[in-house]
Amino acid sequence: MSGIVTARGLVKRYDRTLAVAGLDLDIAEGEIFGLVGPNGAGKTTTLRILATLLVPDAGDAEIGGASVRRNPNDVRRVLGFMPDVFGVYDDMKVWEYLDFFARCYGIPADRRRRMIGDLLELVDLGPRRDTYVQSLSRGMQQRLCLAHTLVHDPQVLLLDEPASGLDPRARVELRELLRELRSLGKTILVSSHILPELEELCTSVAIIDRGQVLAHGRVADIERRLRVGAVFRARVLVDGEALDGPRTWFAGQPDVVTAEILSDGTIEIGFHGDDEGAARLLAAAVGSGLRIVSFARAASDLEELFLQVTAPDPVVMAPPPPVPGAPTGWRT
Amino acid sequence: MTAVAHPPTRRPFGAARDVVNGIVAVGVKELRGRMRGRRAFVVLTIHLLLVAGFAWMVESFAERTVTSNFGSTFSASADIGRALFTGLVLLLTLIVLVLAPASTAGAISLEREKQTLDLLTTTPISSLAIVLGKLFSALTWVFLLLAASIPVTALVFTFGGVGPEDVIRGYVVLLGTAIGFGSIGLFVSALVKRTQAATVINLVAVIGLTVGTTIVFIFWTAMTGSQGFLPDEPGVRDQGFLATLTRRPPEALMYLNPFVAQLDVVCGTETGFGTTCQVINGVTARDLAGVGFEEAQFGVARDSFWPRSLLALGVVSLLLIILSVQLVSPTRRWRLRLPRPRRRPAGSET
CATH class of the missing domain: 3.30.70.100 (Alpha-Beta Plaits)
Incomplete structure (x- = not known):
């Protein structure tokens, strides 16, 4: 395992449903990696395993060198996770929300104050510092949730459908924000249904269906391999x-x-x-x-x-040729 | 930045410090929400008015009863003091029995309902810190209400008959009750998904452990040889289960009933073999042979029940906290769930 996010043979089963069927993953540092797939493909389950919210039935994954099975607490220190569906606490102001999560990461009080100001500026919520969280718009809550993933300056961000429910302007803003985060050195694994946006944003993608990766790599490379x-x-x-x-x-x-x-x-x-x-x-x-x-x-x-790839009779893809020093690679 | 991050370096007592940090983080967040606005102060005011009004009623009633029954006796004031103390500790016990589980009933289930638990459990904060932070913040609110009632309870000193050590005993039982029943509420909250269901289950648990145990104890006692018919009598042997009740009920049956523990505390204030001491003697049925005259003169050993009751509540709390931690942990080892239809977990796409 060489990337900052790696997984080998991940399997997750819910009762009789095989949600993730032997997934391998290798994401290099600094990538924005898109996870694409239809509903029920296994994207969310994969992200939840990486976020230490689910234990895989088989296989293991490492983030920042720490195993999600053996050292989930170490994993949590190097990643920020934004679930697809999340709520907000009642009776909490915007700065208190970030302050709470910063306390959870054991950040000292003097650093917390400065960090909260910086993060609110980053996600453009500075003027809303004393607003109650539940009164923010959906887009603002989304940005606040993204800010909460950054309180401990993690190396890896796992974002599950971060643009869902956002209006076009908010989507553009979110995209710009993710680009800015990448420029700050973050590795971002993002799942989305909004494919054109992923295409613009991501350095690599993996197309996943029925718990398996059907295609992976840079979009142009996949296209060339598939001759789609x-x-x-x-x-x-x-x-x-x-x-x-x-x-x-x-x-x-x-x-x-x-x-x-x-x-x-x-x-x-x-x-x-x-x-x-x-x-x-x-x-x-x-x-x-x-x-x-x-x-x-x-x-x-x-x-x-x-x-093309997720069609009932998809193109059968040959395994990608090994490329020395290639930054990413998925295989099933 | 390096290609692969290194796991954080270990610090001395790091795990313990992380737990304390987590408890503080969760506790501060919960208390901020709980104490914000006028709600907390309104509830506190209503609580004090209720306790003070009740104290006034008990005092008036006791004063009338004592003077009408016996005229003005040298112990009338002490009798009023004891009646006031009895009334207040039982009322405060009732308040704690309602508030402690109610304060913790939504602690975990609300996090699930609001879909904030995932955000919390992906931080390094441990499940133990989450559970203890929630419990302590909920109990801090209950403790605040109890502390606010101390000046009202201190009125008993103006009448006499009750010493400071009795009041301290009573409040120790109240604190133990709050922790025990708060833990029950927290466990139920971690076990079920809906706060509404958790609240109902908690209410049933409170009624079961107080009213339920009392009814069972009385029934059991009545069915044994010590009171009522003897199981060995002809005709009783044919009564199936009832015939198996050949021994009196164990006092442990009432350990989780804090009203009985408080009656034991009140018994300590009585100068004779009074009503509460009779109840405690009925529950403990202690063999008084070998007990000193000081303790045995009123037919019951002092402080014989409530320490065991607190110990039982402590053990139950500990067990329930451990189970709650397991239920909150996303990577828990044991799977303890209520039976439910087989379906995919909510909130998960696949």
Whole structure:
């Protein structure tokens, strides 16, 4: 085990349901690692095992060199955990909330005062210092919960669906905050359903389903390994309604699987090639005289990967080639 | 930052210090919430009005009873003092029996309901610190109410008949009762998920340990040979279970009934073989052979019951605290759960 977060053969069973089925994990320091999967995939169970809230039935995991089985208390000192569903204490002000958790970590009073001010500034809750926690908006509570994970300056953050229930502005703010935390040297393991955001944010991802990792690594690498098809949308300037000509042209090109005319007047192209191939396709279209107004991916890469990998009959992925010094790696 | 973090270095007495820090952290948080606003002071005021009003009623009643029955005797004032003391310690016992488990009934279950327990248990704070912090903060509130009642209880000194050591004994029993029944409340709170259910179970436990044990004790006593029919009599042998009650009930049956412990304390103030001493003698049925004249003259050995009662409450508290720690710990070794339908744990995606 070499990464700051590592797991080997994690298994967790609830009654007859196998929630995590032999998961291996290796996350290098400084990564923002995304855990992607449908509901019931085992993301939350994995995070709860890493957060020492669940004991695995088999296997072990280490965070910062401490085993979640043998030294859960040492693990708790190097990680901050934000659950997907969390509550707030009644009758507690914002600063008292952070003060309480800082006391739990045994932080001395003089350091607590300074740290609370810094954290409230970091999560942009400075003006709300004396506000009661229960009166904060959902987004503010989310930021406060994130701040509580930082009171002991942990090396690793485990964030379970941190953006759920947030409005778009709050999501953008949270994303910026996570980037800032990464720049401070934190390693962040984040699970989310909002795939485009994860794609923008994460340095690596793992797609997980039925307790197993189906694909892992950098999004571009996974895409290249899987050769997953991309969907492009092209808007072509034509006279009248004569879109059938361009559609037929696209359909006849190499690596194009499908080409359909959509109701908004665009052509949707199912493309089974890489970025080089897409560039060649566009160049060929322009070269053939098609008047292309726009040509862009219809969905994010991660979404395509996710749909492809978690499909009932998914692409069977070959194990990733060993890359010396590779920062991350998942295997099942 | 290094590639792999190193586990924290061990400090001398680090574990003990962590537990103390945790107790302080949880205790401060709980007390902040409990004492915030006017609520605490309103409850304190109502409590004092209740105790003072009750004391006035008992004193008025005792004064009328004593003077009408015996006229003005040399011990009338002491009789009033003893009656006042008896009334007050029994009232305070009742208050503690209601408040102590009620204060701890939501200690853990509320954390589960509000989904804050995960946040707490992923800190290095130990489950022992969580449990003790919750217990101490809840009991601090009960102790505050008891302390506030001391000036009212001290009124007994103006009448006489009750010494300071009796009052101290009475308050020691009250403190033990608070800890014992607070622990019961805490355990139930850790065992069940809902605070409402925990409150109801606690209420049933309190009634069972006070009223229930008394009824069982009286019934058992009545069915034995010492009072009522003899089991060996013809006809009784055929009564199945009843026929097995050939021996008087053990006094341990009443150890967890703090009212009996307080009656033992009150018995210590009596100058003759009074009502409370009769009750204690009925419970303990002590063989007085070999007991000195000083102790035996009134038919019951002083301080014979309440120390054992406190010891029993202490043992029960200890056991329940250990069980509560196990229930709170996310990585507990023993699985102690109420039977329930098989389903996935709440709050977990898979």
